[in-house]
Amino acid sequence: MSEITNCIRRLRFDHHEMTQEELARKVGCTRQTIIALEAGKYTPSLALAFHLARAFGRTVEEVFTFHDA
Amino acid sequence: MNAEQKRAWLAVVSGIICLIGYLISIPFVGPQVAVAIFGLYGINGISGLIGRKERPDERDKIIARQATLGGFAASYGALWVGCMGGWLGAFAWKGQEQISVHVLGAIASLGFMVMWFVRGAAILVLYRRRLEAGHV
Numbered sequence: 180m181s182e183i184t185n186c187i188r189r190l191r192f193d194h195h196e197m198t199q200e201e202l203a204r205k206v207g208c209t210r211q212t213i214i215a216l217e218a219g220k221y222t223p224s225l226a227l228a229f230h231l232a233r234a235f236g237r238t239v240e241e242v243f244t245f246h247d248a
Numbered sequence: 249m250n251a252e253q254k255r256a257w258l259a260v261v262s263g264i265i266c267l268i269g270y271l272i273s274i275p276f277v278g279p280q281v282a283v284a285i286f287g288l289y290g291i292n293g294i295s296g297l298i299g300r301k302e303r304p305d306e307r308d309k310i311i312a313r314q315a316t317l318g319g320f321a322a323s324y325g326a327l328w329v330g331c332m333g334g335w336l337g338a339f340a341w342k343g344q345e346q347i348s349v350h351v352l353g354a355i356a357s358l359g360f361m362v363m364w365f366v367r368g369a370a371i372l373v374l375y376r377r378r379l380e381a382g383h384v
Contacts, residue, residue, distance in 0.1 A: 208305035211250060215307065215379070224306050224381035 182246045188217045190235045190242065206230040251299020252308055252371055256315075258295050259368030262288065263361065283354070289361055306381060311374045319367030326362035330355035 191197045199213040208227060215221035216231075223231070232239045249257075266286050273282035304312065334351045338344040 209250065209308065211375075212305050212307045220378045221307055222380040227306060227381070 183222045183243055184219060184246065185216060185231075185243045187213070187231065187242065190237070194235060202231075202234060205234045250304075250308065251302040252304065252312060253375060254298050255292075255295040256368035256371035258298070259292055259364050260372065262291050263365040263368070266361075286357070286361065289364075292364060307379065310379060310381060311371060314374055315367045315370035318370040319363040319365075322366035323359040323363035327355060327359040330358045 187202075191199070191202060199210045199217075203210045203213045206227065207230065212221060212223075216223060228239050228243055232242045235242065266289050269285040269288070270282050273285055276282075334347055334355060338347045338351070
């Protein structure tokens with residue numbers, strides 16, 4: 180079983196305490212989805228993962244970590 | 249709470265109210281007339297007006313799709329139970345060789361209501377559960 184974790188919450192605070200609403204608007208999803216992502220309740224599509232990484236000026240691997248158990 | 253969740257709550261709450269109303273009405277008007285209370289479920293027709301301007305994202309679409317599949321699966325089950333129940337009630341129990349054509353409409357309505365109710369319940373559950381994009 181594999182798991183994907185992310186550091187979106189930390190990156191938001193590193194980017195001038197960006198709000199979930201601002202990030203959601205930037206990447207084209209809803210605030211609920213950002214909440215689910217931060218809580219680890221949703222693993223996004225590859226497209227949304229790239230959008231999130233670009234919103235923070237990072238690579239996908241810097242935002243998401245793949246844990247293969 | 250987004251528009252899809254509001255629609256789901258409307259479907260679930262109105263379904264429960266109809267079922268309770270039906271059970272309460274049976275002693276007063278009988279089971280055949282009490283069925284009329286399910287007409288109240290038609291209030292779900294206005295659910296399309298809830299949050300028309302909201303645009304669903306990929307997670308909303310995955311949840312809606314999974315819930316709709318679950319709803320249709322449940323409605324097939326309800327149709328099967330309705331058809332077998334109609335046959336058992338009319339032929340096996342009452343000994344009738346023909347089933348009233350009105351039963352068909354009732355079975356179709358049952359299938360629709362079960363589909364809408366299960367879809368709503370599934371949406372409420374799926375928004376709380378862990379999801380992965382691509383797992384449809």
